[in-house]
Amino acid sequence: MEWTIGELVEQASAVLAPAGQLNGRVRDVPNERLVRWYATIGLLDPPMARRGRIALYGRRHLLQLVAVKRRQADGRSIAEIQTELTGATDRTLEAIARLPGGPGGTGPEGGASGTAVPATARPRFWAAPPPAGASGAPRPGTSPTPAAPGRPQAPALPPQPAPPPPAVPPPAVPLPAVPLPAVRLAPGVTLLLDGAGRTPSEADLAAIAAASRALVAVLRERELALPEGNNQ
Structure with a gap:
């Protein structure tokens, strides 16, 4: 999907408008001037394409724009939002933006699409270990079950040789010194x-x-x- 800057603002406004006014200093919905400023300070990626002189934006730009306004609604400063969202992945932005119908409803108990995972399907790392003997090993203080009469015992395996030591990699060749602009x-x-x-x-x-x-x-x-x- 491709949007002009005006269409991008309309998309973001449709998502953010039901939340109402954020506070007395922060606009609840963005405008085109605010979008350009976010792009200047790195909170929005550059346009993904151009049609003549018209810049075109996509879904990632919408995620970035809505995520910034969500964080402002939480009371974060622009500097804090820059630290968190500059270069963030689409998955991180989706979790913050929570676009309607998108995979932004993930939680500590949910899967990638927000669907709760049944408790029986999640590993229980806090569960006690199985009792001794459940896997066939004898319990402490008991003797192993004797083999059935007439069945030959499996021969003992010979000891295995120790693995050879790892090969030592050759020393790294230093790169030539190259002056770089700064x-x-x-x-x-x-x-x-x-x-x-x-x-x-x-x-x-x-x-x-x-x-x-x-x-x-x-x-x-x-x-x-x-x-x-x-x-x-």
Whole structure:
């Protein structure tokens, strides 16, 4: 399925509208401007295709958009939602978004589609072990049952040789040193472009700086980067 940004907003609004107003500061349903901002800070994937100048979105974008609003309804901040949902799998998003008719109703007692698994079908790891002798082994303090008369006893197997020691792998050959381009996002935060095939242009640097503001804010909030104004 493919939707324009306006159709994506309509789909999300149809799911979220019955929940009512979230709070005084958070919109209960998204709009097109909010969708574009979510994509800028990484909460929504880029459009999956384009038809001319029209961006097209799919089911994963709907899951991401609804999941963000669900988490906001739970009182989570944008920074907390970014930490949890950026790069999340479709299964995780479905469990949070709970789209009508979708596999989002999983629970601790349910299966992948939300159907409860019968108690008899679930393994009981807390059950006591079977009593001795249930599998044919003699109970402590008793002697084994003698073999029936006239039946030959099975010959004892010879001891098996010990397995050979594992082969020692050859030492790893060190990779040649290769210089890689990097972009400094903030004091103490540097983005390493390991797969870049060229040096970033001025336009690349401007786009990276705009997209990284939210990431740098999260790192500073969690004291994983130097505070703003510290140029050490």
